[in-house]
Amino acid sequence: MDQYQTERLTMMVFTLDMMNAALESNTRLKEASGCEVPENYPMELYKQMLPYKIERFHEYPEENLWEGLIIHTESNTIIGDMGFKGGPDENGEMDIGYSILPEYRGNGYASEMASSIVRWGLKQPGVKKITASCSTGNQASIRVLEKAGFQRTGESDGEWYWQLEA
Secondary structure (H helix, E strand, C coil), X not given: CCEEECCCEEEEECCHHHHHHHHHCHHHHHHHHCCECCCCCCCHHHHHHHHHHHHHHXXXXXXXXXXXXXXXXXXXXXXXXXXXXXXXXXXXXXXXXXXXXXXXXXXXXXXXXXXXXXXXXXXXXXXXXXXXXXXXXXXXXXXXHHHCCCEEEEEECCEEEEEEEC
């Protein structure tokens, strides 16, 4: 997946150059992606994960093809990130993760992209199930997963676990 389109959004693969640029500055990320970059992107938790993601990219470059930046197509602005945490494992499972910048929440963007890429993901060779988790109090994430067709499968330590089978 180089790019993936929905009605209002584009998902663009988050390349190694873009990841390194995101750690340097928003100006560098804008140059690398060709998109407008809000001041608060990437959010702190994702920024902390980038060095690990860069390291993984060097070892397993194919994993990066399963996730990307969410771009608001009309404004050409990065509004978040979403994707599968690597391709399917030996059981045909992969886990979805996503985040939308606070100022873009409440517009259905996460639901729009999640529903769409989940359908795409389940059509890929070797994929049998998509899993997810979210905190029990994260009502927005719960709604995203429910709208995408996920079923809750369990709870542990304040986290709910979800799955969607092919």
